Amino acid sequence: MPAPAEMRIVLKNIDKPGYTRDIDCYLKHGGYEELKKAIAMAPADIIAEVKASGLRGRGGAGFPCGVKWGFIDPKKNTKPVYLICNADESEPGTFKDRQIIHKEPHQLIEGMIISCFANNVKLAYIYIRGEFPYGAKILEEAIEEARAHNFIGTNILGTGYDLEIYVHRGAGAYICGEETGLIESLEGKRAYPRIKPPYFPAVLGLYMCPTIVNNVETLCDVKHIIKMGGAEYGKLGRPNNTGTRVICVSGDVEKPGYYEFETGKITMGELIYEVCGGIKGGKKLKAIIPGGSSAKIIRAGEVFKVKEKQADGSMADKEIKLEDVILDFDSLAAIGTMAGSGGVMVMDETRDITRCLANLSEFYAHESCGQCTPCREGAQWMKKITRRIATGEGRAADVPLLKSVADNIAGKTICAFGEACSWPVQSFLAKFKDEFDAKAAAGTGPVVRPVEPTMSAPKGSAAYKAAKEPVIAG
Amino acid sequence: MSSVTDTSETTHSASHDVHDPHLHDEVKVELSPDFLAQADKIVSKYPVSKRSAVMPLIYLWQDNFGYVSQQGVRWIAQRIEIQPINVMEVLTFYPMFRQHPVGKIQFKVCRTLSCALAGSYETCEFLRKKCGITEIDEHGLGVSDDGKFSVEFVECLASCGTGPVVMINDDLYEKVDTSKAQELLNKVS
Numbered sequence: 001m002p003a004p005a006e007m008r009i010v011l012k013n014i015d016k017p018g019y020t021r022d023i024d025c026y027l028k029h030g031g032y033e034e035l036k037k038a039i040a041m042a043p044a045d046i047i048a049e050v051k052a053s054g055l056r057g058r059g060g061a062g063f064p065c066g067v068k069w070g071f072i073d074p075k076k077n078t079k080p081v082y083l084i085c086n087a088d089e090s091e092p093g094t095f096k097d098r099q100i101i102h103k104e105p106h107q108l109i110e111g112m113i114i115s116c117f118a119n120n121v122k123l124a125y126i127y128i129r130g131e132f133p134y135g136a137k138i139l140e141e142a143i144e145e146a147r148a149h150n151f152i153g154t155n156i157l158g159t160g161y162d163l164e165i166y167v168h169r170g171a172g173a174y175i176c177g178e179e180t181g182l183i184e185s186l187e188g189k190r191a192y193p194r195i196k197p198p199y200f201p202a203v204l205g206l207y208m209c210p211t212i213v214n215n216v217e218t219l220c221d222v223k224h225i226i227k228m229g230g231a232e233y234g235k236l237g238r239p240n241n242t243g244t245r246v247i248c249v250s251g252d253v254e255k256p257g258y259y260e261f262e263t264g265k266i267t268m269g270e271l272i273y274e275v276c277g278g279i280k281g282g283k284k285l286k287a288i289i290p291g292g293s294s295a296k297i298i299r300a301g302e303v304f305k306v307k308e309k310q311a312d313g314s315m316a317d318k319e320i321k322l323e324d325v326i327l328d329f330d331s332l333a334a335i336g337t338m339a340g341s342g343g344v345m346v347m348d349e350t351r352d353i354t355r356c357l358a359n360l361s362e363f364y365a366h367e368s369c370g371q372c373t374p375c376r377e378g379a380q381w382m383k384k385i386t387r388r389i390a391t392g393e394g395r396a397a398d399v400p401l402l403k404s405v406a407d408n409i410a411g412k413t414i415c416a417f418g419e420a421c422s423w424p425v426q427s428f429l430a431k432f433k434d435e436f437d438a439k440a441a442a443g444t445g446p447v448v449r450p451v452e453p454t455m456s457a458p459k460g461s462a463a464y465k466a467a468k469e470p471v472i473a474g
Numbered sequence: 475m476s477s478v479t480d481t482s483e484t485t486h487s488a489s490h491d492v493h494d495p496h497l498h499d500e501v502k503v504e505l506s507p508d509f510l511a512q513a514d515k516i517v518s519k520y521p522v523s524k525r526s527a528v529m530p531l532i533y534l535w536q537d538n539f540g541y542v543s544q545q546g547v548r549w550i551a552q553r554i555e556i557q558p559i560n561v562m563e564v565l566t567f568y569p570m571f572r573q574h575p576v577g578k579i580q581f582k583v584c585r586t587l588s589c590a591l592a593g594s595y596e597t598c599e600f601l602r603k604k605c606g607i608t609e610i611d612e613h614g615l616g617v618s619d620d621g622k623f624s625v626e627f628v629e630c631l632a633s634c635g636t637g638p639v640v641m642i643n644d645d646l647y648e649k650v651d652t653s654k655a656q657e658l659l660n661k662v663s
Contacts, residue, residue: 092586092630123521130570131582131631133644166519171529171568174629188525188556190567207522250588250634257635293587293630343634345588359587363629369567 004270007236007262009244010220014103021138023145026106032151034226038114039159043074046118050222052230054242059086059177059215060292060341061416062329065222069119071202072210079209083116083124084186087216088170088177090129091292092363093343096246096258097216101128101135105142109165111219113151114226116163119212123164127182130171139167174367178415179213180205181369192371193415217246237263241328245342247271252280252348264331269323272346283348287431288322290332291340293360294420296427298322300349304335337427354439357428358383358390364421372413379421381405386425389436394443399436403429503549509538513553524554528564532571541572569613569628577617577624579662581605582641583650585627586634593651594627594638600652601625601640604659 013019013029023031038046051066072081085108089097100108108126116124128136143165146152154162173191175181180194183206198204205211221243225233234242241263250256254277268288272278279285285300300322308318325335332339347356365383370376385402388394406425409418429436512534520526528550535546542550542565551558565571583589583598605623607616615626633639636648640655642662650658 089632090630093588093634095632095634098632129632130568131628131641134646168519168526169530169533171533172570172628173568185529186526187523188528188554188560188564190563248635250637251591289587345634347591351591356587356591359585359590363586366569366629 004261004265006259006275007244007265008260009224010100010107010217010246011258011260013107014099019103021103021105021142023106023142023149026104027149031106032110032146032149034223035110035113035151036157038226039117039157039161043118043120046114046226049225049230050118053221053225053233054240055218055221055225055233056241056329057215058217058221058245058342060091060338062339065214065218068200068202068214069115069212071200072119072212074120077210080123081119081121082206082209082211083112083119083121084179084182084206084211084213085112085124085126085216085219086177086179086182086213087126087128087132087135088182089132089216090174090177091294091341091343092360093248093250093289093292093345094341095248095250096342098132098135099258100216100220101132102138105138106146107220107223108216109139109142109146110151111221111223112165113146113156113163115212115214115219115222116165117156117161121212122162124166125186125206126165126167127176127186128167128169129176130169133169136167136169143167173369174363175369175415175417178417181415182213183211190369192369193417195414237265238326238328241330245328245339247327247342247344249276249344249346251344251346252283252351253346254278254280261327264326264328266327267323268325268327269321271327271344273323276346279346279348281348283350285346286349286351287347287353287356289343289345289424290327291338292343293345293363294423295332295340296337296423297431298335298337299431302431306334352390352439353428353432353435354386354390357424358386360424361386361421364417364424368417368421372418374409374412375418375421378405378409382421382425388446389440389443392439392443393445393447394440395445396437396441398440398443399429399433402436503545505549509534517554525556525560527554528556528561529568532561532565536572540575543573575617575621576615577605577622579623580641580643581623581625582628582631583625584629584631584633584637584639586630588634589631589637589639592637592649596652597638597640597650597655598625598627600655601659604656 019025047066047069055065056062057065087097112124126139143152150157152163152165156163168186170176176185176191178193179201181191183201185191186206201211201213236243243263244260245263246258246260248258253272259275287297287299289295289297302322304320306318306320307315310316325331329339361383365379368375368379382405385398389398402425406422409422412418516530517524517527531550532542535542547558547561551561581601583594585594602616602625605625606618607625610616615624617624631639638650640647640650647658
């Protein structure tokens with residue numbers, strides 16, 4: 001059976017020949033029509049449409065967007081409400097927001113204005129990651145264009161509704177993708193995630209006021225929900241996994257890139273072998289990380305046992321091959337991993353899996369904010385242990401040691417970074433235990449190096465060179 | 475470029491000690507009207523709390539002077555009425571903020587998995603070698619002796635489908651293998 005064709009809704013105009021990112025082109029293609037439609041609706045009706053659509057957040061956690069909005073009771077709330085667009089796209093393997101921001105910024109801004117109007121937001125920020133300097137400029141220009149057309153500012157389209165949107169740049173910290181860390185950062189502090197409860201910024205967020213934090217893709221979807229109607233949008237995809245989903249594929253495939261499909265209509269096998277043209281160079285598949293780097297890895301050839309609902313409502317066991325796994329929130333959760341941010345990373349048979357894990361562990365060690373001890377110390381230990389296994393300096397005892405470190409982080413930290421950094425280690429060790437054991441046992445054991453090589457040894461000396469850590473390539 | 479005339483700067487520029495005895499001194503610095511206007515515009519974006527302007531003000535200073543000196547820390551603190559330590563805690567937290575000068579041409583090579591699979595380690599080693607970088611600091615940053623180039627590994631740049639990716643100052647380049655790295659070096663040198 002051939003792979004289903006892409007269904008481009010959010011990415012509809014992305015890469016279309018002749019399509020430019022300015023407001024004139026956007027208006028020519030029907031832009032801001034949904035804003036005009038929404039602004040004539042009652043805010044509660046917009047929220048009802050979003051609830052009816054079943055839209056789940058596209059940032060990673062998959063929380064229902066309408067439910068998130070519904071936490072703020074307009075009758076009881078006396079404080080101002082803020083909205084923040086989380087454009088801190090930083091989950092390795094994910095590169096969808098960059099496309100939208102660079103190529104169709106007005107789609108995001110229109111989605112944002114509608115969402116702000118629905119939630120009576122007068123002040124909103126786009127928190128864009130620091131590594132998108134042009135993205136920030138493009139958004140600022142787009143906001144000015146929208147202001148010139150009276151889509152932003154005071155008395156929008158004569159309705160008496162006022163809204164300001166500002167762009168705030170991050171500065172290279174992954175933890176700002178965590179919404180309470182992002183809020184702290186926007187308040188001008190270190191991005192230390194906040195202690196829960198309250199679990200949602202909708203209760204206490206920016207400046208201790210109710211705040212809605214939504215991903216770029218989620219806010220774009222809101223525009224299309226207004227266009228199609230919530231019920232109609234909810235018919236796309238599968239129950240509980242509605243709409244479309246942008247999937248980013250990277251690593252060892254012939255055609256890496258970003259694709260948009262009706263949610264739950266494509267399997268892993270179709271994505272890798274048909275859409276992406278198979279494994280690069282005719283090699284064989286080794287492993288897939290299906291939802292951004294913190295999603296648990298799956299091994300080629302794996303067969304999963306899942307529960308399937310029968311016609312009579314009873315549950316029955318079913319075996320399912322990796323290639324047949326459907327790419328949606330619930331199906332990936334059922335096989336013990338997650339759809340996360342939609343970033344699929346593919347590794348071919350020639351890859352040294354220990355080096356791949358060492359790479360990811362170095363990422364997490366670099367990105368731990370340092371607030372909670374298990375994560376701050378544990379991420380560093382995992383980096384050091386995976387690195388020495390990968391570079392042939394390990395010992396047999398390193399594998400259980402590494403597992404015990406990972407097992408003692410998850411659930412013991414303020415934010416989900418603890419899980420994010422330990423899931424890769426736990427899943428790599430579970431799925432490729434043979435390779436880790438063999439490589440660790442064949443190692444020389446840890447090599448003692450002076451601490452702080454750049455400080456203890458003179459530049460250029462033999463001791464300095466010896467002190468440099470070994471290079472790890474993918 | 476704005477002119478900076480704080481004499482204490484020369485004595486303290488080498489220090490990144492937060493216990494700087496001059497930390498609370500009045501900042502004697504002449505900044506251009508354009509710089510000050512930009513700072514005002516930045517602060518106006520945060521009507522609820524001026525403190526929120528700390529990151530964009532750090533960017534403003536860094537874009538003008540290359541890095542944020544202790545003098546910059548004091549100026550930013552005074553501009554938004556917070557303590558210098560509150561600027562320092564932000565300055566030291568975020569990887570893109572600099573407390574020391576870096577190269578005029580900055581290479582940032584993505585290190586994370588998808589780019590590593592595509593060969594970013596080779597690209598980074600190549601650039602370090604070609605730029606004459608022999609020493610890297612504890613954050614992996616290397617600056618050439620003449621101060622012209624800096625090369626560093628950074629974490630995911632969110633362009634995983636076109637790895638290895640490299641940023642040269644604000645520009646992103648895709649599929650930078652060693653031969654494309656050489657071309658880019660020729661172009662920017």
